[in-house]
Amino acid sequence: MNILTFDLEEWFVYQQYDKGPRDFYLPIIESYLDELLELLDRQELKATFFCLGMVGKEYPGVIKRIARKGHEIGCHSHKHQFVYEMDYARFLKDSKEAIDILEDITGQKVRGYRAPAFSITEKNKWALQVLGEVGIEYDCSIFPATRSFGGFPSFTKHEPTIIKYGNTIIKEFPINIANVWGMNIAYSGGGYFRLIPYWKIQKIMKKSDYVMSYFHIRDFDAHQKKVLSLRYFKSYYGISGAFDKLKKFICDFDFINVERANDEFDWEKAPVIEFID
Numbered sequence: 427m428n429i430l431t432f433d434l435e436e437w438f439v440y441q442q443y444d445k446g447p448r449d450f451y452l453p454i455i456e457s458y459l460d461e462l463l464e465l466l467d468r469q470e471l472k473a474t475f476f477c478l479g480m481v482g483k484e485y486p487g488v489i490k491r492i493a494r495k496g497h498e499i500g501c502h503s504h505k506h507q508f509v510y511e512m513d514y515a516r517f518l519k520d521s522k523e524a525i526d527i528l529e530d531i532t533g534q535k536v537r538g539y540r541a542p543a544f545s546i547t548e549k550n551k552w553a554l555q556v557l558g559e560v561g562i563e564y565d566c567s568i569f570p571a572t573r574s575f576g577g578f579p580s581f582t583k584h585e586p587t588i589i590k591y592g593n594t595i596i597k598e599f600p601i602n603i604a605n606v607w608g609m610n611i612a613y614s615g616g617g618y619f620r621l622i623p624y625w626k627i628q629k630i631m632k633k634s635d636y637v638m639s640y641f642h643i644r645d646f647d648a649h650q651k652k653v654l655s656l657r658y659f660k661s662y663y664g665i666s667g668a669f670d671k672l673k674k675f676i677c678d679f680d681f682i683n684v685e686r687a688n689d690e691f692d693w694e695k696a697p698v699i700e701f702i703d
């Protein structure tokens with residue numbers, strides 16, 4: 427089971443991290459989105475786009491365009507604030523607000539969630555209870571390895587898993603991790619997807635039963651203004667060839683979206699984890 431997902435946040439995150447005026451980025455990002463939607467059409471693929479509520483509020487047409495193509499719209503929070511920076515009440519408000527905006531635009535229920543920067547961690551497992559409360563059926567926020575922000579290294583399941591937390595039951599699709607060069611790496615998205623040679627990704631994919639990808643349009647945007655920092659290498663390495671790499675990735679393997687994965691997966695056979703605080 428290979429699952430194709432994108433986190434749709436560029437229209438807002440560029441402003442938030444002060445990478446420059448959005449008038450400069452908007453046309454570039456819009457053109458990448460068009461190219462991406464065409465590519466998915468050509469391959470007859472339906473993906474899941476985890477969207478920010480704010481993007482929906484400011485650019486409802488973008489969300490509509492994606493939904494009209496038959497892709498699933500999931501929630502990626504309202505303003506990309508990390509979940510571990512919020513308390514229960516604030517996260518509840520944030521999630522409700524975003525879900526309401528997205529549902530109003532598409533007229534469809536939002537069933538899936540992905541936390542900004544995988545910020546549901548060992549320390550804020552209560553967030554899953556909030557997701558249950560706002561009607562989320564499945565979550566894709568658990569990143570079972572260490573990372574600069576977020577991450578849940580003690581989550582040992584690298585496959586769809588049922589999580590019980592108090593009275594809440596959430597179906598979890600964690601990010602899949604592979605051992606590359608002796609390290610536990612999430613190769614199916616972000617900087618590592620650009621960093622690892624394609625032949626190596628192909629080899630790992632062929633051996634995997636479960637792949638959860640996590641792409642961003644900015645991962646492919648070779649025109650973006652680059653910010654000099656220690657993260658520079660990881661942020662921009664391989665960016666010029668990244669869209670071609672994504673094309674190969676999408677054409678060489680079969681993908682489904684999270685909604686279909688959830689509907690088709692035999693949950694009776696899934697491992698069950700009970701979280702206790």
Ligand SMILES: [Zn+2]
Pocket residue numbers: 433435502506541542543
């Ligand atoms: Zn994000």
